[in-house]
Amino acid sequence: MLTKSHIKLITSLNQKKFRQQHQLFVVEGIKGIQEFLNSHYELYQLFSTEPIFNAEIIQISEQELQKISSLKTPNTAxxxxxxxxxxxxxxxxLVLALDDVRDPGNLGTIIRLCDWFGIRHLICSKATVDCYNSKVVQATMGSLTRVEVQYLDLKSFIEVSTIDVFGTFMDGQNIYNESxxxxxxxxxxNEANGISEAIEQLVTTKLSIPRFGDLKATESLNVATATAIVLNEFKRHSTEM
Amino acid sequence: MLTKSHIKLITSLNQKKFRQQHQLFVVEGIKGIQEFLNSHYELYQLFSTEPIFNAEIIQISEQELQKISSLKTPNTAxxxxxxxxxxxxxxxxLVLALDDVRDPGNLGTIIRLCDWFGIRHLICSKATVDCYNSKVVQATMGSLTRVEVQYLDLKSFIEVSTIDVFGTFMDGQNIYNESxxxxxxxxxxNEANGISEAIEQLVTTKLSIPRFGDLKATESLNVATATAIVLNEFKRHSTEM
Structure with missing residues (x-):
């Protein structure tokens, strides 16, 4: 049975401060839930309108599902x-580090890309959107179970690291020609401002993705598509014949 | 002055059938409007709370702007x-062709990618989301002014073409090794179903983007990030030294 305290807890988890306080987050939909159940993540509570996964569920009605779901068309659990x-x-x-990426869809897409390209560690600056935000969790399509995301002071993290630091800039070296x-x-x-000045000073190799066409008027690529191209460039060398 | 018929026209343009009937679409925000004004696109009407671009405007109040804007926080014009x-x-x-891409954000991102990589022609199947949808126009960041988008029967278009047809599949040839x-x-x-069977039969070269890591559990890449990688692979050859 769904109680008032269940509803209060679940709806509170829409906010980052309550996710951090309770150290809990929400996953919606059978497929997503299954991915997390099959991973190292530990289940806290499962609410469903019907028996699933031979798991211990808290059975709820369609109306109750509406109350706890953040989706327009909730998906049974x-x-x-x-x-x-x-x-x-x-x-x-390779470690990917995000300097204040704010859009949940972008972060979700970037986590999927890390999973695809075998990047196991994603470092996020503290102002980067929370990876347990429900929109991010949805957008990762289960990849969050396979990529470790850590929130750190990005500047301090880079300062103490001893490996090379790469970033993309409009005036960097052509990424196609770099080893x-x-x-x-x-x-x-960040989506609007790119890499911040404080972090730019710590970059050891500035890269750029070439622009084509006669006009070259496009100002920038979306951060998720730029990440796709950069990770592809780093990884493609390891399979070259 | 904003009239009832202005409001009726503008709000009707949220729907594809009225955009097609009137052959008009809406652009919001100073920066976006400027990109279209500086292009081959022809202005029909400009509504603004203040004089802009030395253009002939229909002056409106903040309250009137709220009535015609589809944004939560409208942007003066x-x-x-x-x-x-x-x-x-x-x-x-190179011609990019979309087989039923449905998400406005994905289409907008793909149009930006075409612009970046100098792809001038984007062909869309008739079930692909309309590029004059306001969310697509916003997401393209002006790139729609530099990429020609055409809606066609995709199967017929490919059948009469004489050039090679490429598509990405899980079981295709490693894109890194192909010329x-x-x-x-x-x-x-399409986001959920990939390339349809009817179109798959017309593909002359099946490609795949290699997956990395130990698990290789990621089911797929988002269509916009996959497009970024594929266009990058096709174009990088033209600058190789």
């Missing part, structure tokens, strides 16, 4: 999972 | 432009 502790381990290989290593930190910037 | 006639010319170079031409039709598919 809502789950609450525990936010996992992040490791303190060292990072190896790109298998280890490094790749910085992607 | 709303313009109505004429939908241009598309050319019947032949296509050359990619400077001329061809590149098909990108």
């Amino acid at each position: 809502v789950a609450v999972f525990k936010i996992p502790k992040t490791s303190n381990g060292t990072f190896d290989g 790109l290593p298998e280890e490094g930190i790749i910085i992607m910037g | 709303v313009a109505v432009f004429k939908i241009p006639k598309t050319s019947n010319g032949t296509f050359d170079g 990619l031409p400077e001329e061809g039709i590149i098909i990108m598919g």
Whole structure:
């Protein structure tokens, strides 16, 4: 049975401060819930209009589902999972770092890209949108279960690291002609302002994605599509024949 | 002065059938309007709370702006432009073709990518979201003024074309190892279903974007990020040293 305290908890998790306070977040939809159940994430509560996954559920009515879902057309089940502790381990290989990416859809798409390209560590500046925001969780399509996301003071993190730091700029070196290593930190910037000045000073190699066509009037690429191109460039070398 | 018929026209343009009937569409925000004014697009009506661009405006109040804007926080001006006639010319170079892309944000991002990579012709199947949808226009950030978008019967278009047809599939040839031409039709598919069977049969070269990492559990890339990677792969060859 759905109680008032269930409703209060779930709706509070729409806000970052309550997600952090309770260390819980919401996943909606059977497919997404299944991905998290099959991962290292720990289930806290599962609400469903019908029995699923042979799991212990709190059975709810369609009307009750409407009350706790943040979707326009809810999808039979809502789950609450525990936010996992992040490791303190060292990072190896390529690390992607986001300097204040604000759009939940962009962060979700970037987490999917990390998963696709085998990037296991995603570092986010503290002003980057929270990866447990429900729109981000939806947009990751389960990839959040396979990519470790950590929120850090980005400047301090880069300052103490000893590997090369890459970032894309309009006036950087043509990324097609650079020899790109298998280890490094790749910085992607904010949607409106790009990479901040404080972080730009720590970049050891400035890259740019060439622009084509006669006009070259496009001001910028969307941060998620630029991330796709940059990760593709770094990884394609490792399969070249 | 804003009249009832102005309001009726502008709000009707939220619907594709009225955009097609009137051959008009809406652009909001100073920056976007400026991009269209500086292009081959022809202005129909410009509504603004203050004089702008030394243009003939219909002056409106803040309250009137609220009535005609589709944005939560309207941006001083709303313009109505004429939908241009598309050319019947032949296509050359690389042509991107979309097989039922439905999300306005994805189409907007793809139009920006075409602009960036110098792809002048974007072909859309008739079920692809309308490029004059206000969310698409916003997402293109002005790139719609530099890329010609045509809605056609995609199957017939490909059947009569004589150039190679490329598409990405999970079981295609590794795109990194293929020699990619400077001329061809590149098909990108629907968000949920990919490229349809009817179109798949017309593809002459099946490509795939390699997946990395130990798990390789990501099911797919978002269509806009996949488009970014594919266009980057086709174009990077033309600058290789």
